Amino acid sequence: MTKAARPSAEPLPPAAANGSTASAAGAGTLLDLSVEDITVCYPNGHEALRDTSFRLEGGTICALVGVNGSGKSTLFRAIMGFVRPASGRVRIAGRSVQSALKANLIAYVPQSEEVDWSFPVSVWDVVLMGRYGYMNFLRIPRARDREIAEESLRRVGMLEFRERQIGELSGGQKKRVFLARALAQRSRVILLDEPFTGVDVQTETAIIGLLRELCAAGHLILVSTHNLGAVPEFCDSVVLVNRTVLAAGPTAEVFTQDNLVRAFGGVLRHFKFDESTVQKHDEKAVTLLTDDERPLVFGKGGHLEYSHRAGKENVIAERAEEEGDR
């Protein structure tokens, strides 16, 4: 198992990275993504990002969090080479973005709104598009391409839908097809733009499970999301953006109430238990329901609370210790 790599706001020399991630990735080279002081301006003069830096390593699931218009999409575009930064640079495994794209290092799972669902392509066609980079000039799939495409579809549970036109799928199924395409691409860096929008809870859980598997295999996964409650559930690190990087690092350190208020200003709704009608007799038997997104809960003093105790034994032990000190 790989340990979660720590991202840092300052670019680190590659030597500082831990070796275990590289061996888990299986390719022998160190996988890292470093965004170095990039500033991005659009032709109309609007500055979308300024002096933005952070660094991530393989074996990480990192959430990119910020309000609409904070430069999340711009950062994604810069990492994929769609926009050229006015200054600074993006390096992937020590290469330039263009060379990383040529080497099939980066896969992208688009937002559902970006896709033309009436296009006459089947699920199978879409997944094979992930293999184009490995195909010859005519893009004729070989046996190996078909094998990998089939395996990718099976992995997301969509193999039996391979002949469907993509518009005939449900929201969750659509997402899974594009995830399968990213799997078929065999890229070690995977970018997902709002993967949980329009997706049922079951698919969300399944996607999270799959991302964890990829992370354990040494992939670097960057998820752009506004679903704050999901972040502590599956992301081991967070980059908070608002025109620049406000904070970057392990979720428990960065995903704090103070930082979120800084990133979101007054945009977030609050439900404070001490100011609410929740009383002592409710104790911990309070149930939190939310219509579309997972709730984000902070405990006393602003520390993160998780929805399940399993796997968080260290957190519970820590809290118990604090209790004992008092």
Added chain:
Amino acid sequence: MLDSLLTPFHYDYMLRAIFVSGLIGCVCGFLSCFITLKGWSLMGDALSHAVVPGVAIAYLLGLPFAAGAFATGLLAAAGMGFVKAKTPLREDAVIGVVFTAFLALGLLLISLKPSGVALQTILLGNILGISDFDIVQIIGVAVGALLVLGLKWRDLLLVSFDPHQARTLGLNVAGLHFVLLALLSATVVAALQAVGAVLVVAMLVTPGATAYLLTDRFGKMITLAMTIGAGTSLVGAYASYFFNGATGGCIVTLQTLLFLAVFYAAPKHGWRAQRAPQAGRPAHQAERPPRFLPNGGAPDATR
């Protein structure tokens, strides 16, 4: 009766017209798949009018018409791209301004030297009176376009469907975009002779639109659109013998009739099928998605 139906085949000019029309219809059909899916119908219309000054200049200077038309076609496309990038105007407004400017220039040029060019030839086409050299030009353009499309249609498909994915795969998206634009200009030039500038856009849209209603697979759509384009062009050119030589009118009318029939009767996307969704059409999205558990069926611990 049979004799009179076979009469067109006795004339050399008719045979040539039928062959050239069929070839053009075939190329236009292939390209129409991309035009309809990319939302470039208006662009096709604009380019087909923007080539008029090029043809006029080529005639005046005695150059091959294809060269002149191709040059002004690309110039118009570049002009639209430039104006669109430099102003916040909507794309359709930019296209409207640029193509009418080119068409007006073309009409002016023709009116300056009316004896050199027949306006009617450019606007309505004259495949029955086509010269050998023009046929050579058309065959060159058509074969070139078919070759590029045949070799690179998968890349062009990906760029049309998902340019972001094309970029992450390292494809040259801007280059492929230009290839498609150049193919469009070249095909417009070829089709100009058969149906004229006014009706070129029908050749570039209707076969693709018809095929789109018939299938959900891009590969099939290409085959269908090419068959429709070639078939209607062959029959239309043949029929024009009986309609006083209005080849463009015959071809496009046929295409329209076929489109209407498909629009009504297409098995899935037709009007009839849409009105009665239960009849033979799979109920989309109605069934439950299958369980998808990548961790081998164990319930997720975090939920």
